[in-house]
Structure formats: structure tokens, C-alpha cells
Amino acid sequence: MASHGADDFRLTVLNPGGRDPEQHFRDAAGPAAQVHPPVNFHGYAACTRGFFHHDTQRAIAEATPVLLLLRGDLRTSERALIELKKRGRTVAVSLKETGLHQIAQQLRDRARLSRFMKIVARADGCIATTPEAAEIYQRARWKRDPATVAFIPTAYPLEDRQWNFSVPPNEQSGIFLGTREWDVPSRNHFAALLVARQLFEATGEPVTVVNLDGRRAGRLLAELKFPDAKLRVIEKRKPYADYLCEIARHKIVLQLDRSRVPGQVAGDALLCRTACVGGDGAIERIAFPQSCGAGRTIDEGYAAATSRREAAQRIRQRCPSSLAGSSAISFKATPSNRSGSSPCSDARKVFAKHSLACCRNFERHSASQSANGPRVEASPCNNSPRQIDAASGASPRESAERNS
Numbered sequence: 001m002a003s004h005g006a007d008d009f010r011l012t013v014l015n016p017g018g019r020d021p022e023q024h025f026r027d028a029a030g031p032a033a034q035v036h037p038p039v040n041f042h043g044y045a046a047c048t049r050g051f052f053h054h055d056t057q058r059a060i061a062e063a064t065p066v067l068l069l070l071r072g073d074l075r076t077s078e079r080a081l082i083e084l085k086k087r088g089r090t091v092a093v094s095l096k097e098t099g100l101h102q103i104a105q106q107l108r109d110r111a112r113l114s115r116f117m118k119i120v121a122r123a124d125g126c127i128a129t130t131p132e133a134a135e136i137y138q139r140a141r142w143k144r145d146p147a148t149v150a151f152i153p154t155a156y157p158l159e160d161r162q163w164n165f166s167v168p169p170n171e172q173s174g175i176f177l178g179t180r181e182w183d184v185p186s187r188n189h190f191a192a193l194l195v196a197r198q199l200f201e202a203t204g205e206p207v208t209v210v211n212l213d214g215r216r217a218g219r220l221l222a223e224l225k226f227p228d229a230k231l232r233v234i235e236k237r238k239p240y241a242d243y244l245c246e247i248a249r250h251k252i253v254l255q256l257d258r259s260r261v262p263g264q265v266a267g268d269a270l271l272c273r274t275a276c277v278g279g280d281g282a283i284e285r286i287a288f289p290q291s292c293g294a295g296r297t298i299d300e301g302y303a304a305a306t307s308r309r310e311a312a313q314r315i316r317q318r319c320p321s322s323l324a325g326s327s328a329i330s331f332k333a334t335p336s337n338r339s340g341s342s343p344c345s346d347a348r349k350v351f352a353k354h355s356l357a358c359c360r361n362f363e364r365h366s367a368s369q370s371a372n373g374p375r376v377e378a379s380p381c382n383n384s385p386r387q388i389d390a391a392s393g394a395s396p397r398e399s400a401e402r403n404s
Contacts, residue, residue, distance in 0.1 A: 011050040014059040015069045016080040023052040030162040031241040031380045043155040056080045071096040074115040093123040098133040099261035101186050129262040130282045153329045156267045165244040166273035177209040178255035178265035188256035208232045245381035248272035255279045277305045
């Protein structure tokens with residue numbers, strides 16, 4: 001396969017046997033498009049103007065390096081890796097679910113763990129969506145160069161005005177709970193609800209929570225004794241763009257998640273220009289270092305939520321590229337001022353730098369400087385309802401089950 005330079009770098013993301021349809025990102029995907037939004041692993045393909053496939057042969061036909069997602073019992077992923085290597089493709093791999101609890105659950109089966117160790121040893125490299133996943137991949141590849149593993153945060157189209165979901169400050173009120181799972185201990189959903197109730201008592205701000213678990217979870221919520229009309233419960237799945245509009249109407253997004261996930265809750269908050277407080281996902285730690293939950297107690301999270309609520313108006317009015325660390329997760333990807341190229345093309349160069357360095361068969365390139373992105377102005381929340389059935393960036397069939 002021909003060597004790829006940073007300028008023409010394209011990445012194919014392959015989720016073998018997955019349910020998401022084939023998608024090409026030669027052009028930017030807007031919120032109104034009937035396709036998966038350019039977030040999560042789709043964001044890797046989108047920021048390189050690459051491709052997303054579930055069919056191995058279709059991925060091979062793109063003639064690009066491949067990011068192979070490891071899912072299920074890993075049998076399909078292992079067969080895909082064998083075929084990709086047989087056809088001379090450069091292959092980096094990543095577990096599809098990379099929260100620490102998700103990795104532990106997936107690899108507690110002996111046969112699955114055996115396949116995982118074989119796959120990561122044979123792949124050219126690993127791309128991790130969290131620093132913790134990167135450390136796991138490095139230790140699983142102890143005989144390989146550690147430089148063949150790279151932590152690359154999931155990218156978000158922060159400079160694309162189509163994806164600016166901010167609303168005027170006078171239309172914002174309340175606290176949005178970023179978690180929804182009662183039965184995953186590391187999510188700390190109950191504790192987050194208690195903090196939200198305390199914030200309501202202190203500020204009068206109402207609370208919004210998503211409940212897709214029916215009456216059982218509804219009875220649990222009732223035990224928190226919120227006053228009437230002060231706890232709003234969303235009980236139906238929403239298209240992704242509608243979900244972002246919902247977040248944007250709140251002053252802060254609150255969670256106490258300690259799962260060390262990639263951090264889509266914080267990514268969603270960035271698209272909404274809304275402050276995010278309390279989680280320890282990779283995006284939180286990069287974009288919201290002063291209010292994330294990493295290394296903080298629940299009391300410290302409460303204090304951060306209080307101060308962040310007061311600062312929320314200032315935060316949401318700033319371009320995301322001025323927020324701490326956001327240059328590492330935007331499609332623009334680097335904080336420079338070279339004119340004449342699009343944010344997407346420059347993200348392609350930055351992604352090429354890291355992924356080329358990660359895989360031994362890639363050439364090493366220096367990252368090119370990125371251009372100024374367009375000013376973020378109009379909000380899709382003021383337009384007609386969107387039809388993307390992918391709540392919080394998950395696949396259409398998993399639209400209500402994000403938080404990763």
C-alpha cells in the first residue's frame with residue numbers, strides 16, 4: 001500500500017459486523033443529515049475526511065490505513081484483522097467500549113481475553129480514546145515499541161457553525177444530569193442526583209434527568225422528594241440534534257462519573273457551549289480541567305458546580321477553541337493561524353501525525369499548522385427539528401445509551 005502523507009491522509013474506521021451503515025465524510029456532515037453525527041469513532045473518520053464501514057471488504061477497497069474496532073466476542077474483529085493484514089493494510093486497533101468498567105467486563109472471559117492479546121500483538125498499533133486505555137494497550141503489547149500506542153481524544157466539530165448549539169443566556173435555566181444509569185456503580189448516578197438536589201436547594205435551579213428505565217427508575221427518582229415541577233424527567237429517546245438542544249437550554253451539565261470514559265457528555269456540552277462539571281472522562285479532563293471530577297471529592301464537585309453555574313454565561317459565550325485544552329479535541333486540532341485551509345483538512349494533518357507515529361508502517365510527519373475556523377454563530381436549536389436518530393452520538397439503535 002502506498003505511503004500516506006499528512007496532506008492526503010484519510011482514515012477508514014471499521015466496525016466489523018456492526019449496525020451503523022457505511023458513511024463517507026468527504027464533505028462535512030451537518031445536524032440535518034440522515035447519517036451518524038461526526039462524533040465518537042465516527043469523529044476520527046470525519047476529521048480526516050475518511051470513511052466508516054462495517055464490511056471488511058468495503059474497508060479494504062478504500063485503500064487507506066484502518067482503525068479496527070474490537071467488539072463483542074472479538075471473533076469478527078480477529079477475522080477482519082487477518083484479512084486486512086493479508087491485503088497489506090496498515091491497521092491500528094481500539095476497543096469499541098473503553099471505559100475502565102467496560103474494558104473489565106469485556107475481557108473477564110478467558111477466550112475473549114486470549115483473542116484480545118493476539119489482536120493487539122499483531123496490529124501495527126493501537127489508538128486509545130482515553131489515557132487509561134493507552135496504558136492498557138501498551139502493557140498488552142509489552143514486546144512492541146510503546147510509541148506504537150497513541151492516546152488521541154475523540155474529535156468534535158467545534159468550529160463548524162452547523163454544530164454550534166448554543167442558545168442565548170436568557171433562554172438557559174437549570175441543571176442537566178449527564179448520567180442516567182443506576183446499575184453501573186462507577187457512574188455514581190444516585191450521588192449526582194443528591195448533588196443536583198442540593199444545588200436546587202441552594203440556587204432554585206430546576207433539574208432535568210433522563211430516565212429510559214421505566215417505572216422502577218421513576219420510583220427511585222420519586223424518593224428524592226423534589227418539589228413539583230422542579231425535577232423534569234425525559235422518558236423518550238431523542239434524535240441527537242434535539243438532545244443537544246435540550247442540553248443547551250441548561251446552565252450546566254452535572255455528573256459524578258468515575259468510569260474514565262472518552263467523555264461524550266463533555267463533548268456534547270462543548271457543542272452546546274455549556275459548562276460541564278464533575279465527570280472524569282478524557283474530554284472533561286482536557287476541556288474542563290477546573291471543574292472535572294478527576295481527583296476531587298463529591299464536596300469539591302459540589303463547589304465546582306456552584307462556581308461553574310455562576311460562570312456558565314461567560315463560558316458559553318467563548319469560542320470553544322479558547323477553552324482549556326479544546327484545541328486537542330476540535331476538528332481544527334491545533335491553535336495556530338495559518339490561513340488558506342479548512343479546519344477539517346488541518347485536523348487530518350494532526351491526526352495523520354499521531355496515527356502515523358503510532359503505526360510502525362506509517363511514515364513520520366510533523367503536524368502542519370491549522371487554519372482559523374469559521375466563527376461560531378447560528379444555533380441549530382433555532383431551526384426545524386433534526387432527524388438524526390443517534391442520541392448523544394451513539395448509533396441509531398443505541399441512541400439512548402451513551403455516556404461513553
